[in-house]
Amino acid sequence: MNENPPIIGLTGGIGSGKSAIASVFKEHGCVIANADENVKVVLRDSEVRDQLVQWWGSQVLDIEGHVNRSVLADIVFQDPNARKMLEALVHPRARQMQEAQFSNAPQGTRGLVIDAPLLLEAKLDALCEIVVFIDASREIRFGRVQNTRGWTEEELRRREEAQLPLDTKRNRADYVLINEGALDEAHDQVQQILQDINNRRRG
Template identity: 40%
Template sequence: MTGSDGLTSGRFRGSQPVIGLMGAPGSGKSEVARALTGEGCAVIDADVLAREALEHPEVVAVLRSWLGEGVVDGEGRVDRGAVGAVVFGDEASRRRLEGLIHPRVHAERARLRSGYVGDPGVVAIVEDCPLLLETGLDGECDVLVFVDAPRSVREERVYRTRGWSAAELALREGAQIGLDIKRERADYVIVNDADPEHCRVQSRRVLSQILSSCSSE
């Protein structure tokens, strides 16, 4: 049975809903995550955890052996841009990197989530993960939210914030499940193509609907 909000009755597994946050590079997921944080949600950011994993000495050593000294800067830290230039053009290398990084990210995710469960100050737990569907993390979420924006907007954002060309954006999107599939799988869609306040209003509205659905079960 599906309720008027589009959610299936009985789907929430606890008093704190777990929200899976999806979106293409440049869609503005971080803006939505900040808005949800401001409303009392605990956000687990997979990108942040992945960056932290790349700083681990064992990971640095493995990447040096796989990809050469060119992926490490003068301070002995992994150059994420150099790594990306290699792995996003070679599926085998990308999967090898994911096999190295993902277990560390998953372990830290689990540790963080266990600390949030039951915390009265946390109204919901948000899994902000670019590869939510690809890694099967959606199966641990009660509801999925997709952050959308026109391609032209996303291209401008990633060029301004990350220095990516349109071709680089297309390459990275091509390594993920199609955006049409992610949008179709989502319970809610937030269109982030205007000013930050408009995004915050939508985010608060969606969270309110999710919490209302959760409390009614």
């Protein structure tokens, strides 16, 4: 039997609620590596900030001298080469943080969960024993990003076109978890997934 906790990757469309589902996995005894939060930490590194300014000028900084993630996102969404440059700079550092978070997982941890918007695009699924696709209708997802980020339909469409198609993500997943209602409804699904993984390993 494999004694190391399974690495579980979460993927899904924008606004599907990946981080909310990650919090449910945490309640069920998992350790979470949040890629977005790790990237925020990386972008505060002076070496990273200076490199970004060298590439794209002071426009990437806000009035306090911190990296402006909105400006940075606009740059890389419009230029695939810029996106590759940014990923090559940021992803290895974020990956190191993730490895440290997982290596410090306490005894009895049921799973190590990667909560990453670009799990498949960044090939993080290669690290995962299981990939879970978080599913929600476009209407629900748009409502969420409209309320939390102020996005328009056009902005959601533009952002999604920069990612793999949802059908591709869904087809590459081992499980599909529906997240269209209250989080309470996700607990049974998460528990079942963790139990299935445990049974598979014991079998």
